[in-house]
Amino acid sequence: MADTALATAPETETAVEMIGVNKWFGEFHVLRDVNLSVKRGERIVICGPSGSGKSTTIRCINRLEEHQKGKIIVDGIELTNDLKRIDEVRREVGMVFQHFNLFPHLTILENCTLAPIWVRKMPKKEAEEVAMHFLTRVKIPEQAHKYPGQLSGGQQQRVAIARSLCMRPKIMLFDEPTSALDPEMVKEVLDTMVGLAEEGMTMICVTHEMGFARQVANRVIFMDQGQIVEQNEPVEFFSNPKHERTKLFLGQILH
Amino acid sequence: MSRIETDTVFVRRDFLEPEAPPPSLGGIPGWVRKNLFSSPFNIAISLSMLLLLAWALPPLIRWLFIDAVWTGTNREACLPKNGETVGACWAFVNAKLAQFTFGSYPADQRWRPSLVMIVFFVGLAWVAIPRMPWRRQAVWLMLTAFPVATFWLLYGGLGLPIVETSNWGGLLVTLVVAITGIVASLPLGILLALGRRSKLPFIKIVSVVFIEVWRGVPLITVLFMASVMLPLFLPTGVNFDKLLRALIGVALFTGAYMAETIRGGLQAIPKGQFEGAASLGLGYWQSMRLIILPQALKIVIPGIVNSFISLFKDTSLVMIIGLYDLLGSIQRNFSDANWSTPSIAPTGLIFAAAVFWVFCFSMSRYSMYMERKLNTGRKR
Ligand SMILES: Nc1ncnc2c1ncn2[C@@H]1O[C@H](COP(=O)(O)OP(=O)(O)OP(=O)(O)O)[C@@H](O)[C@H]1O
Ligand SMILES: [Mg+2]
Numbered sequence: 001m002a003d004t005a006l007a008t009a010p011e012t013e014t015a016v017e018m019i020g021v022n023k024w025f026g027e028f029h030v031l032r033d034v035n036l037s038v039k040r041g042e043r044i045v046i047c048g049p050s051g052s053g054k055s056t057t058i059r060c061i062n063r064l065e066e067h068q069k070g071k072i073i074v075d076g077i078e079l080t081n082d083l084k085r086i087d088e089v090r091r092e093v094g095m096v097f098q099h100f101n102l103f104p105h106l107t108i109l110e111n112c113t114l115a116p117i118w119v120r121k122m123p124k125k126e127a128e129e130v131a132m133h134f135l136t137r138v139k140i141p142e143q144a145h146k147y148p149g150q151l152s153g154g155q156q157q158r159v160a161i162a163r164s165l166c167m168r169p170k171i172m173l174f175d176e177p178t179s180a181l182d183p184e185m186v187k188e189v190l191d192t193m194v195g196l197a198e199e200g201m202t203m204i205c206v207t208h209e210m211g212f213a214r215q216v217a218n219r220v221i222f223m224d225q226g227q228i229v230e231q232n233e234p235v236e237f238f239s240n241p242k243h244e245r246t247k248l249f250l251g252q253i254l255h
Numbered sequence: 256m257s258r259i260e261t262d263t264v265f266v267r268r269d270f271l272e273p274e275a276p277p278p279s280l281g282g283i284p285g286w287v288r289k290n291l292f293s294s295p296f297n298i299a300i301s302l303s304m305l306l307l308l309a310w311a312l313p314p315l316i317r318w319l320f321i322d323a324v325w326t327g328t329n330r331e332a333c334l335p336k337n338g339e340t341v342g343a344c345w346a347f348v349n350a351k352l353a354q355f356t357f358g359s360y361p362a363d364q365r366w367r368p369s370l371v372m373i374v375f376f377v378g379l380a381w382v383a384i385p386r387m388p389w390r391r392q393a394v395w396l397m398l399t400a401f402p403v404a405t406f407w408l409l410y411g412g413l414g415l416p417i418v419e420t421s422n423w424g425g426l427l428v429t430l431v432v433a434i435t436g437i438v439a440s441l442p443l444g445i446l447l448a449l450g451r452r453s454k455l456p457f458i459k460i461v462s463v464v465f466i467e468v469w470r471g472v473p474l475i476t477v478l479f480m481a482s483v484m485l486p487l488f489l490p491t492g493v494n495f496d497k498l499l500r501a502l503i504g505v506a507l508f509t510g511a512y513m514a515e516t517i518r519g520g521l522q523a524i525p526k527g528q529f530e531g532a533a534s535l536g537l538g539y540w541q542s543m544r545l546i547i548l549p550q551a552l553k554i555v556i557p558g559i560v561n562s563f564i565s566l567f568k569d570t571s572l573v574m575i576i577g578l579y580d581l582l583g584s585i586q587r588n589f590s591d592a593n594w595s596t597p598s599i600a601p602t603g604l605i606f607a608a609a610v611f612w613v614f615c616f617s618m619s620r621y622s623m624y625m626e627r628k629l630n631t632g633r634k635r
Pocket of ligand 1: 030048055
């Protein structure tokens with residue numbers, strides 16, 4: 001079932017292409033000439049100090065933020081002001097947020113079926129089957145009829161992942177999915193993400209979970225002051241960082 | 256000294272079993288002691304309140320019930336005879352009940368508004384009680400077929416004799432104005448609130464201007480302008496029904512207030528909800544309808560019902576353009592020579608107050624019930 005969506009769209013080798021992307025918040029230059037190319041099935045981890053523009057970078061990919069200069073092409077579609085294209089891109093790109101952003105007035109099941117029903121026009125029954133499939137995969141099918149407020153943080157984040165997966169996205173974005181969680185819940189969410197990675201999902205994750213980066217990333221990107229400072233495959237990145245800033249940053253977070 | 260040092264190391268050997276909570280101050284005596292007589296200050300307040308009630312209640316009850324006149328056909332019944340005191344003149348209310356309810360709607364046609372009211376209250380109960388079967392269909396009927404049928408029944412045509420709106424009155428006018436206002440102002444308020452937050456400058460400006468103009472003008476002025484000024488701008492010969500003008504004025508006025516109430520709710524929704532909806536590919540209207548508005552409206556239920564209640568009571572202002580709502584019809588009858596006695600005015604006003612109170616209090620209770628029912632977000 002997962003493959004049907006992939007088969008219909010014209011396939012391009014690159015999932016996400018950012019070329020010379022610049023962005024300003026008012027006077028503040030947040031993104032400075034960001035170049036990033038992500039191949040299909042690739043798993044990227046972005047790290048960097050607070051305020052370095054990691055969130056802004058991935059939020060540009062599904063147009064939650066608008067870039068002012070440069071080019072962003074997602075799944076073969078260039079992001080412009082054309083609302084139709086933006087919606088097209090958002091349909092194919094799932095996003096998981098730091099604070100889950102579940103809809104508190106809907107049950108877990110309704111959270112998961114809402115977009116398939118209204119955006120993909122899927123019949124309700126089928127949407128519910130798909131939702132239960134993914135809820136089972138994130139190991140909480142028994143919570144389907146509860147409300148988000150009744151779940152633990154780790155469970156909520158897994159629901160958020162399931163909710164995105166129900167749209168059968170081609171690309172998944174994660175913005176610090178574990179940093180609002182208590183330590184004992186981090187693992188359950190990371191395990192879910194590792195599972196996704198093993199199935200070949202294209203993933204771009206902002207995270208400081210270096211164990212996760214070592215285990216699944218094809219490439220680790222270090223950002224500072226709105227720029228990509230260094231990128232490398234994980235073993236080399238962690239054992240032999242080249243840039244001074246990277247060394248400093250890794251020294252701080254790896255103790 | 257040495258004791259303290261040994262105390263810093265502690266390993267629990269046996270776990271404590273859970274115990275029942277201490278017996279609380281249960282029942283009515285417990286409640287009274289805890290809430291009314293818990294401190295000298297509270298005791299003083301409670302006692303003075305009791306004294307106040309003891310002083311005010313008996314004469315009120317005497318006037319309302321014991322000395323009241325319940326039957327009679329004219330003013331004779333309510334006049335003090337051989338030195339007795341006379342209380343409320345319920346005979347007056349009784350005799351005029353049809354007028355208070357329908358105004359000067361022709362007597363042989365009053366089955367029409369009666370039918371409308373019965374259908375309305377049954378339909379309302381149907382829609383309001385969550386467990387009813389076919390509730391969704393009932394909502395649609397109430398929003399589509401019911402208004403059309405109501406218009407036909409009340410106004411006439413297609414075989415029914417026409418009853419001009421100038422003959423409508425009493426509770427009928429109160430309900431027509433209030434319910435039209437309520438039903439029209441909610442969607443209008445939602446659109447204006449969304450418009451005011453729109454990124455499109457034109458829509459934003461139109462919404463802001465509309466809201467600020469209508470909110471800045473008193474309802475009395477709106478009604479006056481609707482009845483005095485509007486005809487000046489209409490071509491001669493075009494007659495625009497007075498009740499319809501009042502309805503439009505009240506709906507737009509309440510809509511402007513509603514817009515600001517709802518905007519308050521929209522602002523309380525965290526940005527993450529908008530982003531969560533957008534990231535799933537939901538369009539603007541979809542995310543508003545499915546995600547944002549259900550949450551925002553729930554937050555502002557108290558404010559919305561507040562507007563409804565104040566609208567319900569403000570319907571009496573239609574008096575100044577020559578329409579008679581419940582209060583207007585009652586007041587109009589004070590000058591009826593057949594009934595004129597000192598007690599009919601207070602009796603009539605208390606009756607009006609009681610009817611308004613029943614409606615407004617019901618709305619208030621229902622909104623509290625809905626709030627509790629919709630409170631899914633925080634229940635754990
Ligand atoms: N909507 C906004 N308006 C103005 N400034 C913003 C806005 N969003 C982010 N910024 C600023 O842009 C910079 C980059 O923000 P961003 O959220 O991308 O950082 P980050 O790398 O994700 O940091 P963190 O690790 O704290 O999440 C920060 O200095 C932030 O203050
Ligand atoms: Mg961030």
